[in-house]
Amino acid sequence: xxxxxxxxxxxxxxxxxxxxxxxxxxxxxxxxxxxxxxxxxxxxxxxxxxxxxxxxxxxxxxxxxxxxxxxxxxxxxxxxxxxxxxxxxxxxxxxxxxxxxxxxxxxxxxxxxxxxxxxxxxxxxxxxxxxxxxxxxxxxxxxxxxxxxxxxxxxxxxxxxxxxxxxxxxxxxxxxxxxxxxxxxxxxxxxxxxxxxxxxxxxxxxxxxxxxxxxxxxxxxxxxxxxxxxxxxxxxxxxxxxxxxxxxxxxxxxxxxxxxxxxxxxxxxxxxxxxxxxxxxxxxxxxxxxxxxxxxxxxxxxxxxxxxxxxxxxxxxxxxxxxxxxxxxxxxxxxxxxxxxxxxxxxxxxxxxxxxxxxxxxxxxxxxxxxxxxxxxxxxxxxxxxxxxxxxxxxxxxxxxxxxxxxxxxxxxxxx
Amino acid sequence: xxxxxxxxxxxxxxxxxxxxxxxxxxxxxxxxxxxxxxxxxxxxxxxxxxxxxxxxxxxxxxxxxxxxxxxxxxxxxxxxxxxxxxxxxxxxxx
Numbered sequence: 001x002x003x004x005x006x007x008x009x010x011x012x013x014x015x016x017x018x019x020x021x022x023x024x025x026x027x028x029x030x031x032x033x034x035x036x037x038x039x040x041x042x043x044x045x046x047x048x049x050x051x052x053x054x055x056x057x058x059x060x061x062x063x064x065x066x067x068x069x070x071x072x073x074x075x076x077x078x079x080x081x082x083x084x085x086x087x088x089x090x091x092x093x094x095x096x097x098x099x100x101x102x103x104x105x106x107x108x109x110x111x112x113x114x115x116x117x118x119x120x121x122x123x124x125x126x127x128x129x130x131x132x133x134x135x136x137x138x139x140x141x142x143x144x145x146x147x148x149x150x151x152x153x154x155x156x157x158x159x160x161x162x163x164x165x166x167x168x169x170x171x172x173x174x175x176x177x178x179x180x181x182x183x184x185x186x187x188x189x190x191x192x193x194x195x196x197x198x199x200x201x202x203x204x205x206x207x208x209x210x211x212x213x214x215x216x217x218x219x220x221x222x223x224x225x226x227x228x229x230x231x232x233x234x235x236x237x238x239x240x241x242x243x244x245x246x247x248x249x250x251x252x253x254x255x256x257x258x259x260x261x262x263x264x265x266x267x268x269x270x271x272x273x274x275x276x277x278x279x280x281x282x283x284x285x286x287x288x289x290x291x292x293x294x295x296x297x298x299x300x301x302x303x304x305x306x307x308x309x310x311x312x313x314x315x316x317x318x319x320x321x322x323x324x325x326x327x328x329x330x331x332x333x334x335x336x337x338x339x340x341x342x343x344x345x346x347x348x349x350x351x352x353x354x355x356x357x358x359x360x361x362x363x364x365x366x367x368x369x370x371x372x373x374x375x376x377x378x379x380x381x382x383x384x385x386x387x388x389x390x391x392x393x394x395x396x397x398x399x400x401x402x403x404x405x406x407x408x409x410x411x412x413x414x415x416x
Numbered sequence: 417x418x419x420x421x422x423x424x425x426x427x428x429x430x431x432x433x434x435x436x437x438x439x440x441x442x443x444x445x446x447x448x449x450x451x452x453x454x455x456x457x458x459x460x461x462x463x464x465x466x467x468x469x470x471x472x473x474x475x476x477x478x479x480x481x482x483x484x485x486x487x488x489x490x491x492x493x494x495x496x497x498x499x500x501x502x503x504x505x506x507x508x509x510x
Contacts (some may be wrong), residue, residue, distance in 0.1 A: 238465075240461070240462070240463035240464075241463075241465055249456075249460040249461065249462060249463075250460065250461070250463065251459040251460055251461070252461065252463060253436065253437075253461055253463050254463055254465075254488070298434050299429075299434045299470070299486075300436070300437070300463065300468055300470060300488050301488045301489075301491065302465040302488050302489050303488070303489055303490065303491060307417060307429070307491070309428075309429070309430045342459050398455060398458075398459040399451070399452070399455045399459075411458050411459055412435075412436075413436070414434055414436075
């Protein structure tokens with residue numbers, strides 16, 4: 001069923017009796033050509049592009065819980081492509097371009113809103129660094145604007161421009177950045193994949209991998225063995241646990257990142273503001289809640305909740321940047337578990353096991369990468385060669401000295 | 417989280433800096449180990465869901481290194497040792 005404005009009107013006039021379930025609930029078949037482990041944004045996008053762009057058939061997505069029940073529904077919904085390094089920027093710009101055409105492509109309203117993102121500058125050194133980053137973005141076909149203090153004052157007059165420690169001196173804006181209705185991304189990809197014959201198998205946990213003579217034969221699951229020629233794992237947050245079934249240790253630690261929503265307020269922020277120096281970023285949802293966050297908690301954890309010191313730290317950052325936030329009440333906080341890699345950059349790569357592919361290590365930047373991650377992972381699995389914008393995301397890059405370390409922190413996942 | 421310091425008693429985890437898995441104490445011998453072994457030690461982790469032994473540094477306290485055994489699913493801390501005692505038990509005292 002194709003969605004359109006006419007369809008909504010027609011259904012409204014006929015009592016909404018024509019709407020059908022958006023995807024099937026199939027039982028697993030004995031064997032597939034492709035199994036994608038993980039029914040989140042990246043896994044569903046991979047299955048969708050495998051079927052649509054690479055013409056592959058006999059594809060299944062296996063999900064332990066329900067579709068879109070993990071990090072694709074727990075992030076703060078921001079999309080952007082404001083990276084510096086060659087290994088990253090072309091990939092994220094590819095992703096942003098896919099976001100721009102996504103809703104037409106999969107015929108689903110994901111509420112892609114290019115409301116702009118602004119990174120604040122507080123010193124001459126930071127302005128130099130952001131100028132360089134803006135130039136790198138422009139060289140890779142993205143957009144970037146260096147703004148001065150008065151331009152920012154015109155946008156957000158209520159910011160605290162004269163904070164003693166971090167006075168606002170300017171900002172780097174990417175106007176094509178913005179926010180997306182994150183659940184709808186999972187649903188749109190799921191619907192698109194299902195309509196192209198992909199089996200979306202929920203409540204099916206991978207409990208082992210059958211590997212013989214260095215080749216994958218399939219996965220053991222809570223619903224029995226399912227054979228496959230190729231298996232792709234896209235379970236960021238739990239990558240170490242799943243890949244342990246293949247005997248692999250990864251350059252990844254699992255950490256929790258907390259997110260926050262205030263009570264609904266009248267329109268205040270029409271874009272996304274990041275206050276990196278103060279470990280705080282904020283946007284406003286269409287319902288009016290301020291959606292904000294800060295740093296990861298900083299210790300290994302698989303609990304989808306954090307601790308109070310980080311909440312205090314984020315609240316302090318918010319008060320420093322926008323004192324008006326002190327009058328708003330915090331409505332909800334939650335946490336998501338993420339793969340923190342050793343250089344803060346992700347992996348889309350083959351593994352030493354023939355037919356087993358890995359996608360993970362997204363740190364806290366996985367949501368904006370969803371379309372490109374799915375596309376590039378599908379490319380890798382279908383053609384056994386990396387997509388040209390994802391050639392640097394190799395698992396052996398530390399051994400070869402080819403880290404993609406945007407922050408320059410070294411092998412210290414909790415500092416990225 | 418409250419970390420029960422072996423010398424100073426219960427301390428707020430905010431006083432500490434987190435480094436990572438305690439297996440990092442077992443650095444390969446630089447004179448004999450190859451690059452593969454160093455790569456494995458520096459970059460790869462078990463990253464378990466459940467009991468995890470990890471290094472915490474009491475930066476805003478007595479600056480001791482601790483080996484904390486903590487459950488990564490519940491945040492429950494079951495054991496706290498001085499890292500120097502752990503190292504000595506491994507025969508590293510010189």
